[in-house]
Amino acid sequence: MFDKVLVANRGEIAARIVAALRTHGIASVAIYSEADADAPHVRAADEAVCVGPPPVAQSYLDQDAVLEAARATGAQAIHPGYGLLSENAGFARRCRDAGLVFVGPTPEAIEAMGDKAQARATAAAAGVPVVPGSDGPIDDDVAAAALAERIGFPVLVKAAGGGGGIGMQVVKKADRLGKALQSCRDRGRSSFGNDAVYLEKFVEQPRHIEVQVLFDAHGHGVHLFERECSVQRRHQKVIEEAPSPFVETMPGLRAGLTEAALACARAIGYRNAGTVEFIVDPEGHFYFIEMNTRLQVEHPITEAITGVDIVGWQLRIAAGEALTLQQDQLSIDGHAIECRLCAEDPALKFIPRPGPLGRFEPPALEGVRVDAGVASNSQVTPYYDSLVAKLIAHGPDRAAAIERARAGLDAFVIETLTTNRDFLRGVLDTDTFVAAAYDTGWLESYAKGR
Amino acid sequence: MADDIKAHITGTVWKIEVAAGDAVDEDDVLIILESMKMEMPIEAPFDGTITEILCAEGDAVQEGQVLARIDED
Numbered sequence: 001m002f003d004k005v006l007v008a009n010r011g012e013i014a015a016r017i018v019a020a021l022r023t024h025g026i027a028s029v030a031i032y033s034e035a036d037a038d039a040p041h042v043r044a045a046d047e048a049v050c051v052g053p054p055p056v057a058q059s060y061l062d063q064d065a066v067l068e069a070a071r072a073t074g075a076q077a078i079h080p081g082y083g084l085l086s087e088n089a090g091f092a093r094r095c096r097d098a099g100l101v102f103v104g105p106t107p108e109a110i111e112a113m114g115d116k117a118q119a120r121a122t123a124a125a126a127g128v129p130v131v132p133g134s135d136g137p138i139d140d141d142v143a144a145a146a147l148a149e150r151i152g153f154p155v156l157v158k159a160a161g162g163g164g165g166i167g168m169q170v171v172k173k174a175d176r177l178g179k180a181l182q183s184c185r186d187r188g189r190s191s192f193g194n195d196a197v198y199l200e201k202f203v204e205q206p207r208h209i210e211v212q213v214l215f216d217a218h219g220h221g222v223h224l225f226e227r228e229c230s231v232q233r234r235h236q237k238v239i240e241e242a243p244s245p246f247v248e249t250m251p252g253l254r255a256g257l258t259e260a261a262l263a264c265a266r267a268i269g270y271r272n273a274g275t276v277e278f279i280v281d282p283e284g285h286f287y288f289i290e291m292n293t294r295l296q297v298e299h300p301i302t303e304a305i306t307g308v309d310i311v312g313w314q315l316r317i318a319a320g321e322a323l324t325l326q327q328d329q330l331s332i333d334g335h336a337i338e339c340r341l342c343a344e345d346p347a348l349k350f351i352p353r354p355g356p357l358g359r360f361e362p363p364a365l366e367g368v369r370v371d372a373g374v375a376s377n378s379q380v381t382p383y384y385d386s387l388v389a390k391l392i393a394h395g396p397d398r399a400a401a402i403e404r405a406r407a408g409l410d411a412f413v414i415e416t417l418t419t420n421r422d423f424l425r426g427v428l429d430t431d432t433f434v435a436a437a438y439d440t441g442w443l444e445s446y447a448k449g450r
Numbered sequence: 451m452a453d454d455i456k457a458h459i460t461g462t463v464w465k466i467e468v469a470a471g472d473a474v475d476e477d478d479v480l481i482i483l484e485s486m487k488m489e490m491p492i493e494a495p496f497d498g499t500i501t502e503i504l505c506a507e508g509d510a511v512q513e514g515q516v517l518a519r520i521d522e523d
Contacts (some may be wrong), residue, residue: 055462343486352486354460382461382510386486 001319002026002077005103006070009081010060011373012296012389014041017079020311029073031066033059035381040373047073051335054383060084063091070100077101077318083385086294087114102316104272105293112268113291117160117198119445123288126267128260130372131156133200141178141239148177154202157184161192203281205439208232208289209244210277212302214313216323217271223258224302224310225332229277231427231442233350238420238443239427241337242301244397245436250284257286264291273299273314282439297340297390300369304336304394318359335401336394339409339424342386346423346447354382358415361446367394367401368408371433380417388419398436402428426450453495455518461485466507469497472500474520481505481517498522 004027007017014030017042021028030045035054042048049069052059059065061084070078078095080086080103089110095102104110113119117136124130132151137160138144148155148171157180159167167187169180181197189195207230215221228244229237247253261276277289277295308325317323344350346388357378362370372389374380380388391412393405409425430446432438464484468474479491480500502519505511 073484351459351490352461353485382459382485384486386488 001321002101002315004029004073004075005077005079005315006031006066006073006075007041007079008066008085009080009083010036010039010041010384012371012387013081013297013373015044015373016371017311018044020309020315021429022399024312024315026315029069029075031060031069033383035383038378040375043375049073051291054381056084056384057237063088063094066091067094067098067100071098075100076105078313079103079314080294082165082297083296087292089114091414092130096232101318103314103388105270105274109268110293112158113293113449115160116158116290117196118394119290120198120288121367122267123264123291126263128263128288129286131200131203131289134198137196137198139196141181142374144181145174145177145442147199148174150187151201154204156200156202157181158200159184159188159192159194159196160196161188161194167197180428203279203287205282206230206440207244207246207280207293208237208277208440209247209257209280209286210275210292210296211258212299212310213261213270213276213295214308214310214317214323214325215263215265215271215274216317217320218322219269221262221265221270222323222325222327222330224306224308224330225262226254226257227296227298227301228436229298229435230438231443232440233443233447237298237340239339239424239433240298240301241335241398242305243332246280253280253284253286259278260286264288271311272317297387298338300390300392301336301338301370301394304392305332305334306330307333334394334396335398336392337348337405339393339403339428340387340404340420341389341391341412341414341424341434342420343380343417344386344420345418346450350447352382352386353418354380354386355417356380357388357417358412360415360417361413362391363408363411364388365404365408365411367404369394370408370412388417402434423447436439451522452501453498453520453522454516455480455492455495455520457513457515457517458492458515459483459490461483461511461516462492463505463507463511464489466503466505468500468503468518470500470503473496473523474498474500482519483511486503492517494520496520496522 089107127156212224393402
């Protein structure tokens with residue numbers, strides 16, 4: 001195992017990884033920008049190195065500064081967390097070249113899943129269902145029109161390098177297709193430096209369900225069941241749960257999803273923790289969307305229902321240890337729900353609300369875990385994303401988990417800062433959420449109709 | 451009528467889409483602020499002419515700060 005690991009991230013996930021390092025008796029090195037000198041992840045770590053001014057491009061994304069911090073402190077490995085450098089194959093390669101272990105998959109595996117068109121082809125070749133559409137980028141408008149007619153409108157035009165809803169358009173009628181192709185190409189070129197686009201069938205009333213996998217460097221892997229992530233706004237997850245209440249009602253669906261996820265991972269020789277995302281229609285047909293080759297924000301709900309320490313296994317796998325988990329020994333214990341607490345104002349179209357934070361006291365309740373990136377009497381700055389904490393509620397069944405999530409949100413002391421806490425609390429009370437009768441479009445319409 | 455164009459959030463000026471002297475239509479995007487990794491456009495409140503730009507791209511701005519001035523047509 002490692003003696004010292006650098007955490008190349010900030011906020012709640014950096015604090016979570018520092019805590020895992022402590023549990024495993026490994027010394028931790030935090031990095032921070034000038035805006036984060038007093039942040040919880042810095043205070044919790046054994047050592048900390050300032051890597052630059054507040055903007056991420058000049059600090060957390062500055063590969064030279066991060067690698068120099070690792071060298072100067074004698075860290076043997078770098079845990080990238082999520083976002084930032086976590087899916088940057090070039091950075092993973094530079095770590096390897098510098099003799100550092102990147103806690104994640106190989107650069108080749110990151111690349112194989114990083115380009116969406118290539119990822120789709122890889123999944124299809126592994127026998128995993130993909131949404132009917134173009135097998136790879138489509139640059140000919142005439143061919144695109146013919147394909148759209150064949151698979152049927154509505155269709156989705158997507159930029160190959162896109163994500164998070166950027167560079168994506170739904171086209172309902174044939175006469176709108178040409179314009180959408182052009183605008184996605186323009187957006188792809190300006191935002192991602194890649195103007196390739198592809199076309200696929202738009203699945204109506206879809207659910208977003210994903211499968212967590214863990215593979216060691218020796219080819220042994222397991223899945224840790226699924227997470228239901230359909231409660232989203234603007235393609236950003238807001239509340240996640242595990243297991244998926246929908247999957248529970250569909251015989252054979254869990255087996256299909258988990259086998260498909262394992263097949264995707266095997267197809268690229270995957271190692272470490274990864275998540276395979278699927279879109280699922282109301283009849284239970286599922287299609288591969290993408291594989292996230294990193295730790296996921298919502299990993300704690302899987303930890304809650306399986307008892308598996310995912311970050312701990314990431315470190316052990318990166319150190320070359322064999323994964324000792326066996327599939328037939330894994331089972332689902334109860335139900336877990338995660339609420340993402342963000343500094344935003346639901347009354348003003350969810351605009352970001354950085355600002356001063358007074359008392360910040362997470363609830364101490366049975367079955368409630370809070371992963372926080374902020375502390376009392378601090379400043380939430382405008383430089384980074386608005387997630388301040390995740391509240392994870394675990395109970396013996398779904399009703400108990402919902403009850404604990406409600407109690408947790410109610411007991412959370414958050415002074416001064418504007419957050420979406422009351423909005424989250426309201427969602428947990430809706431008939432639609434309680435009945436798990438939502439799809440990925442529901443929360444947006446609920447938010448507008450309040 | 452002249453009006454102040456103010457920042458509605460605390461953040462950074464990401465892009466300035468207009469210059470002093472430009473004629474703009476209501477709802478045209480004038481300035482895009484960035485806060486917490488989100489782009490937040492500021493639109494023209496009415497048809498008019500931009501008379502002054504009081505910020506630069508990359509500036510950190512506070513909620514309520516005047517970023518530009520506009521004269522109504």
